[in-house]
Amino acid sequence: MQNKQHFRPTKAIIDLQAIKQNICHLKEHLKPNVQIVAVVKANAYGHGDVEVARAAIEAGASMLAVATPEEALHIRKHFPTTDVLILGYSPSSFAEVAANENIILTVYSKDWVQQVCTQSNSSKPLKLHIKIDTGMGRIGVTSIETLMDLYNEINKSSNLVVDGIFTHFATADEEDDSYFNKQVTMFQQFIATLPKKPRIVHAANTATMLIKDPQLQFDAVRFGISMYGLAPSAYVKTKLPFPLQSAFSLETELIEVKQVEAGQSIGYGATFTATESSYIGTLPIGYADGLIRKFSGQHVLIDGKRVPIVGRICMDQCMILLPIAYNIGEKVTLIGKQKDEEITMDEWASKVDTINYEIPCIITSRVPRVYYTKQ
Ligand SMILES: *Cc1c(COP(=O)(O)O)cnc(C)c1O
Numbered sequence: 001m002q003n004k005q006h007f008r009p010t011k012a013i014i015d016l017q018a019i020k021q022n023i024c025h026l027k028e029h030l031k032p033n034v035q036i037v038a039v040v041k042a043n044a045y046g047h048g049d050v051e052v053a054r055a056a057i058e059a060g061a062s063m064l065a066v067a068t069p070e071e072a073l074h075i076r077k078h079f080p081t082t083d084v085l086i087l088g089y090s091p092s093s094f095a096e097v098a099a100n101e102n103i104i105l106t107v108y109s110k111d112w113v114q115q116v117c118t119q120s121n122s123s124k125p126l127k128l129h130i131k132i133d134t135g136m137g138r139i140g141v142t143s144i145e146t147l148m149d150l151y152n153e154i155n156k157s158s159n160l161v162v163d164g165i166f167t168h169f170a171t172a173d174e175e176d177d178s179y180f181n182k183q184v185t186m187f188q189q190f191i192a193t194l195p196k197k198p199r200i201v202h203a204a205n206t207a208t209m210l211i212k213d214p215q216l217q218f219d220a221v222r223f224g225i226s227m228y229g230l231a232p233s234a235y236v237k238t239k240l241p242f243p244l245q246s247a248f249s250l251e252t253e254l255i256e257v258k259q260v261e262a263g264q265s266i267g268y269g270a271t272f273t274a275t276e277s278s279y280i281g282t283l284p285i286g287y288a289d290g291l292i293r294k295f296s297g298q299h300v301l302i303d304g305k306r307v308p309i310v311g312r313i314c315m316d317q318c319m320i321l322l323p324i325a326y327n328i329g330e331k332v333t334l335i336g337k338q339k340d341e342e343i344t345m346d347e348w349a350s351k352v353d354t355i356n357y358e359i360p361c362i363i364t365s366r367v368p369r370v371y372y373t374k375q
Contacts (some may be wrong), residue, residue, distance in 0.1 A: 005299050006368045008054055009253040009329075010285045012360075013336070014047050016055040016373045018245035018336060024211065025057035025242040034217045036060055037202065039073065039224035041067035041087065046360030047228055047248055048369040050078045055373075056227065065222055066201060069094045072103045085129060087222075089139065096169035099126040104163055106131045108140045113153045113160065120159070128154060129200070129226035130189045131162035134183040136170050144193050144205045164200035164219075165191060172207035180212055188307075207232040213237040214322075230356045238345075246345060249336030249359050250367070253329050254302070255321065266319050267311025271296075279322035281307075283332055286316040290363035291334070294352045301330050304339030 023036060030036070038056035040049045053064050054076060063083040064074050072086050086105040092115035098105050099122035107113060107128040120126065130150065133140030141147045167187045171179045178190045187203055204213070207220050210232070229246035231237035260280050265362040266272045274280075283300070285291050293313045299306040301321055310321045320332070335343055345356040 002133070004368070006370070008284055009195060009251075010257075010283075010289060011251055011368050011370045013048075013249045013251060013361055014030075014051065014369050014371050015245070015247045015249070016371055018229050018247040019047075019052060019055045019227055020059035021054055021245050022247075023061060023223065026173070026221075026226070027060050029209065029214055029241060030221065031217055035062045035200070035220035035224045037063040037085065037220050038067045039065045039087075039205075039222050041065065041071060041224075043071075043365075044230055045225070045357065046363055048371070049075060051369070051371050052227075053079060053082075063220065068071075069098070069103075070108055073101065076101050076103060084088055092119055095176060096120040096122045097123040099159070102127070104129055106139070107135070107154070109148065110146075110150050110153045113157075116160070117157050117309070122159070125159055125161050127161045127163035129166055130154075130162060130167065130198075132167040132187055134167045134169075134186040134190075135179060136166070136168050140167065141190075142288055144190060147193060162198045164202065166200075166202045167203060169203070169208055169212070171257055172205055173214040173236050175213070175235055180208075183200075184213070184216065205232075207236050210241055211236050214241070217260050225357055228360070233355070234346075236239050248345065250285075250334040250363065251336065252283050252285050252332050252334065253333070254281045254326055254332060255284050255317075257325050257328060257330060259325065261356065265311070266312065269312055272311035273320075279325050281322045281326065281330075283318050283320060283321045284316065285334065285367075286314045286318055288315045288364060289367050291318060292352065292362070297346070298334075298348065298351050299331050299343060300334050300345060301336075301338040301341050302326060302330060304341055305345075306341060 007160050038061035040053050043049050044052035065085045065087050067088040069090050072084050090105045092112050095116040104127040108131045116305050131140035133142045142155050200220050204216050204221040206224050206226045225232050226244055229244045258280055260274045262276050264274050291340040306321050309318050344358045348359045350354045
């Protein structure tokens with residue numbers, strides 16, 4: 001790995017071996033010839049798109065999925081031959097670049113196809129995956145008539161190829177099956193309508209694969225959150241078919257330790273006041289790093305012990321309450337393990353009333369991602 005030199009001790013440490021391990025476990029549950037699409041949108045859920053994509057390919061993923069044209073181009077620069085699919089919206093003006101770069105686009109509108117035909121001057125084929133909206137209400141065609149209209153429009157142009165068809169589930173991480181089953185039935189009806197099966201039919205996200213309907217693999221599965229070692233929901237976490245290894249740790253070091261007396265306050269607004277003589281440690285991480293002010297009170301690990309963040313979190317720093325006067329430079333783990341203690345992404349998510357997906361995404365780019373691969 002080419003880890004750059006970083007001076008500030010705050011870093012996210014990404015365990016690429018954990019990512020590979022999670023993919024290898026998933027692979028054992030796949031039928032022969034089912035492709036793994038590694039979902040590396042949003043900078044690989046904040047883990048680093050190129051490094052994660054490389055690890056995923058080494059572990060057996062054969063396709064990469066992103067959300068935007070910019071993400072696709074970034075991936076394409078580093079992976080000249082791997083299939084790359086943009087799951088979300090691409091403007092028709094991007095079609096020419098997509099064809100030249102062999103990037104697969106998601107399509108769901110006949111107007112968009114017509115615009116592409118008038119705008120794109122590429123002589124290369126443009127691969128398209130038709131998106132079916134079976135119940136997410138987000139993007140995708142919602143009726144068989146629209147599907148056939150779109151399909152015929154695409155086939156009018158010799159440069160456009162229906163390479164795939166897919167849908168996305170709204171409730172795959174929940175216990176109740178009824179909405180999910182409705183979506184599956186609808187998707188199967190849509191596929192059956194096509195005169196010719198495209199190369200890749202895909203529907204399953206992580207939760208579908210792990211618990212909801214592990215047999216619903218079609219030609220490819222889209223593996224996102226659990227590739228990073230996180231469960232898609234608390235419900236899925238209780239049903240996991242294999243253990244997940246989380247890949248993301250967040251670490252820093254003590255940069256200052258001071259003793260304060262009872263009555264002395266800490267931070268903006270003086271919202272924390274020591275009730276007895278205490279040690280306060282300062283950490284070089286703040287809300288500009290993604291440690292938003294709502295995390296005040298959250299525990300961090302030092303010397304294998306849990307201690308709380310006290311007072312308001314500043315833009316670049318925050319303060320913690322220490323049991324003893326640790327040395328400057330003592331390692332502090334905000335997410336991850338120390339000795340027998342662990343602070344998980346799930347704990348962070350629940351602290352700020354959200355889902356674990358959101359946490360690595362909100363750790364800003366000021367926090368360098370540092371990679372290691374355990375041998
Ligand atoms: C983000 C995304 C995924 C990945 O979902 P996970 O729950 O992380 O597996 C799959 N498909 C689509 C269309 C997505 O947008």
